[in-house]
Amino acid sequence: MRGRIRTRAAYAAALAWALAGAAQAAGNPLMQPSPLPFQAPQFNLIRDADFKPAIDAGIRRERAEIVRIADNPAPPTFQNTLVALEASGRLLNRVMGVFNALTSANTDPALQKVQAEEAAPLAELDNAIYLNAKLFARLKAVYLHRAALQSVPEAHALVRLYYRRFVMNGALLAPAAKRRLAAINDRLARLTTQFQQKLLAATDAGALVITRRSELAGLTPGMIAAAAHAAAARGMPGKWVITLQSTTQQPALAYLSERAVRHALFEHSWDRTEHGGSDDTRRTIEEMARLRALKAHLLGYPDFAAYRLQSQMAHTPAAVEHFLAQLVPPTVAAVHREARILQAQIRHDGGRFRLRPWDWEYYVNRAEAARYHLSDAEVRPYLVLHNVITRGLFYLAHRLYGITFKERHDLPVYQKDVRVFEVYDDTGKPLGLIYFDYFRRANKSGGAWMDNFVVQSTLLHHLPVVYNVANFTKPAPGRPALISIGDAVTMFHEFGHGLNSLFADEVYPSLSGTNTARDFVEFPSQFDERWALYPAVLRHYALNDRTGKPMPVALMDKILRARNFNAGYSVGEELAAAELDMQWHTLPWSAPLENADTFERAALKRTGMALADVPPRYRSSFFPHIWGGGYAAGYYSYFWTEMLADDAYDWFLSHGGPTRANGQRFRDLILSRGHTEGYWQMFRSFYGRNPRIGPLLRYHGLIRSGTR
Numbered sequence: 001m002r003g004r005i006r007t008r009a010a011y012a013a014a015l016a017w018a019l020a021g022a023a024q025a026a027g028n029p030l031m032q033p034s035p036l037p038f039q040a041p042q043f044n045l046i047r048d049a050d051f052k053p054a055i056d057a058g059i060r061r062e063r064a065e066i067v068r069i070a071d072n073p074a075p076p077t078f079q080n081t082l083v084a085l086e087a088s089g090r091l092l093n094r095v096m097g098v099f100n101a102l103t104s105a106n107t108d109p110a111l112q113k114v115q116a117e118e119a120a121p122l123a124e125l126d127n128a129i130y131l132n133a134k135l136f137a138r139l140k141a142v143y144l145h146r147a148a149l150q151s152v153p154e155a156h157a158l159v160r161l162y163y164r165r166f167v168m169n170g171a172l173l174a175p176a177a178k179r180r181l182a183a184i185n186d187r188l189a190r191l192t193t194q195f196q197q198k199l200l201a202a203t204d205a206g207a208l209v210i211t212r213r214s215e216l217a218g219l220t221p222g223m224i225a226a227a228a229h230a231a232a233a234r235g236m237p238g239k240w241v242i243t244l245q246s247t248t249q250q251p252a253l254a255y256l257s258e259r260a261v262r263h264a265l266f267e268h269s270w271d272r273t274e275h276g277g278s279d280d281t282r283r284t285i286e287e288m289a290r291l292r293a294l295k296a297h298l299l300g301y302p303d304f305a306a307y308r309l310q311s312q313m314a315h316t317p318a319a320v321e322h323f324l325a326q327l328v329p330p331t332v333a334a335v336h337r338e339a340r341i342l343q344a345q346i347r348h349d350g351g352r353f354r355l356r357p358w359d360w361e362y363y364v365n366r367a368e369a370a371r372y373h374l375s376d377a378e379v380r381p382y383l384v385l386h387n388v389i390t391r392g393l394f395y396l397a398h399r400l401y402g403i404t405f406k407e408r409h410d411l412p413v414y415q416k417d418v419r420v421f422e423v424y425d426d427t428g429k430p431l432g433l434i435y436f437d438y439f440r441r442a443n444k445s446g447g448a449w450m451d452n453f454v455v456q457s458t459l460l461h462h463l464p465v466v467y468n469v470a471n472f473t474k475p476a477p478g479r480p481a482l483i484s485i486g487d488a489v490t491m492f493h494e495f496g497h498g499l500n501s502l503f504a505d506e507v508y509p510s511l512s513g514t515n516t517a518r519d520f521v522e523f524p525s526q527f528d529e530r531w532a533l534y535p536a537v538l539r540h541y542a543l544n545d546r547t548g549k550p551m552p553v554a555l556m557d558k559i560l561r562a563r564n565f566n567a568g569y570s571v572g573e574e575l576a577a578a579e580l581d582m583q584w585h586t587l588p589w590s591a592p593l594e595n596a597d598t599f600e601r602a603a604l605k606r607t608g609m610a611l612a613d614v615p616p617r618y619r620s621s622f623f624p625h626i627w628g629g630g631y632a633a634g635y636y637s638y639f640w641t642e643m644l645a646d647d648a649y650d651w652f653l654s655h656g657g658p659t660r661a662n663g664q665r666f667r668d669l670i671l672s673r674g675h676t677e678g679y680w681q682m683f684r685s686f687y688g689r690n691p692r693i694g695p696l697l698r699y700h701g702l703i704r705s706g707t708r
Contacts, residue, residue, distance in 0.1 A: 246446020
């Protein structure tokens with residue numbers, strides 16, 4: 001009798017939950033798959049208030065799915081365990097795909113509140129999955145018999161991926177250690193959200209307010225108009241606001257002729273998160289570094305870098321440090337050469353001061369103009385954003401891979417500046433969608449990135465829905481969007497990620513597209529950006545905004561000759577950041593809690609990157625990649641994948657250039673493979689040997705052509 005009452009009660013509770021869920025779903029567009037093409041998000045219907053109930057429902061549903069998989073009375077098989085895991089969490093994945101995009105690119109206080117509230121429940125869900133002993137026992141049983149799956153490489157790869165993922169998340173720990181790990185994960189999730197929100201607020205608050213027009217001397221009319229527009233948006237008519245980008249150096253520093261204004265802008269950038277107020281991130285990152293080291297120790301690793309790198313192409317911190325150490329001497333030598341050139345330019349211009357970081361970009365422009373008779377103002381009129389998209393990105397993609405693009409004006413977007421294109425294969429078959437969101441907004445994280453709203457998977461019958469985001473200065477109303485050469489390269493880079501996702505051809509979403517190691521995922525994007533300055537490609541998209549005429553050959557030649565001018569600085573600031581990342585994440589668990597500023601100075605000195613005039617691209621306290629972007633112990637990957645990309649680019653140049661046949665080979669062996677093979681194996685399949693560092697150093701002009 002008692003059992004029957006329990007059954008009826010459980011049934012009634014389940015029915016009530018189902019009815020409540022159905023009622024909730026009826027008014028929430030996130031609760032069901034989108035009816036739009038490719039399951040594109042229904043941004044015209046989605047409201048901030050929809051996210052929390054949808055995330056909570058997604059967490060509940062995935063927990064229930066995990067329990068069903070773990071409690072399945074049938075013997076564990078690849079199908080009822082691994083495939084079931086891949087098919088679980090669809091609601092939560094769909095919601096988080098949209099939520100993560102908006103909290104990064106178009107956030108507001110309501111979304112930030114949800115982000116803070118859901119950090120712990122999402123971390124608890126991970127713990128409920130990866131610390132579930134019964135689920136791991138089933139997975140382990142399949143893993144121990146994985147040899148039977150070797151004839152199906154993707155299935156074999158999935159088993160190995162899941163087993164490693166569970167072990168890295170504590171599946172082999174004793175119960176007490178699992179509880180300790182869960183507490184650490186929970187705290188890290190909260191701190192990550194805290195860092196992201198502090199940084200966003202600090203970057204917005206760090207904008208430089210200009211009260212006298214004379215202080216804007218050197219800026220282009222478009223930049224001045226944009227600064228006036230930014231001031232008006234903040235309720236400051238009659239003033240100008242120079243907003244901050246995520247990096248240490250700011251674009252306006254290359255143009256502002258008033259040294260005091262340059263200094264002020266640099267300091268606003270450099271100190272944005274270090275004013276001791278509510279937006280100061282230092283205590284947050286110090287605690288994160290400490291907790292990460294403790295987590296690694298708990299899992300049996302000497303430091304967090306060793307823990308993270310086991311699944312990467314480089315595999316060990318020693319391999320990374322050896323790789324970075326090869327870059328330091330030629331980079332430092334180049335920085336010193338460049339500093340002498342810029343100091344001479346200062347003297348030539350009548351200056352009696354020593355070169356400082358806030359002077360560097362301005363005098364690079366001056367010296368570049370003197371040496372190559374090249375200025376950004378001369379180049380920008382030929383770099384119309386629309387042309388770079390349609391005649392640059394799309395032209396190269398068609399030339400290499402045969403694909404075409406058609407703009408979709410019927411699909412809703414989350415912000416009016418966003419554009420959407422449908423992508424078709426060379427047979428006319430749809431490949432997916434790509435969204436472009438290029439302009440800076442106060443509610444948008446800094447930098448540039450790519451991600452998915454929908455990840456490709458034949459198991460789930462999903463085609464990819466991809467987005468590219470950047471932070472270019474939006475022109476004043478009625479003016480064309482003109483960008484810099486650096487911006488154009490950024491577009492090619494993020495588009496390379498997009499192609500990697502669009503060409504995905506995997507069964508399982510965990511192995512699909514850009515779901516690869518940090519030190520492999522940047523390979524396709526670094527490779528794609530190399531074509532931005534390839535003469536035939538540059539000639540195709542560089543058209544004058546007024547006349548429509550192609551960029552003169554003489555100007556193109558100057559751009560190409562000047563390409564490596566300032567390479568020491570550009571490599572140096574990024575290398576300093578990569579070394580900082582590794583230094584933070586090779587701290588042993590027994591190390592005392594570090595002071596962020598003291599640690600940073602010591603770390604740069606230890607690695608040979610304490611350069612007076614070349615600050616890290618990201619200071620520790622505003623380093624979004626490693627504290628909020630998943631690149632902890634992984635920022636080196638930009639250089640590592642440059643090594644892969646420059647070697648591949650060399651292969652293309654020695655095999656006829658950007659031909660359709662070469663593009664197809666790259667697509668077949670790299671872009672479409674996801675994580676279905678080992679990374680060294682994939683590169684060797686394409687090239688025939690292991691990668692070499694020589695092409696990277698040559699590309700940046702750090703060693704002479706012909707040196708290996």
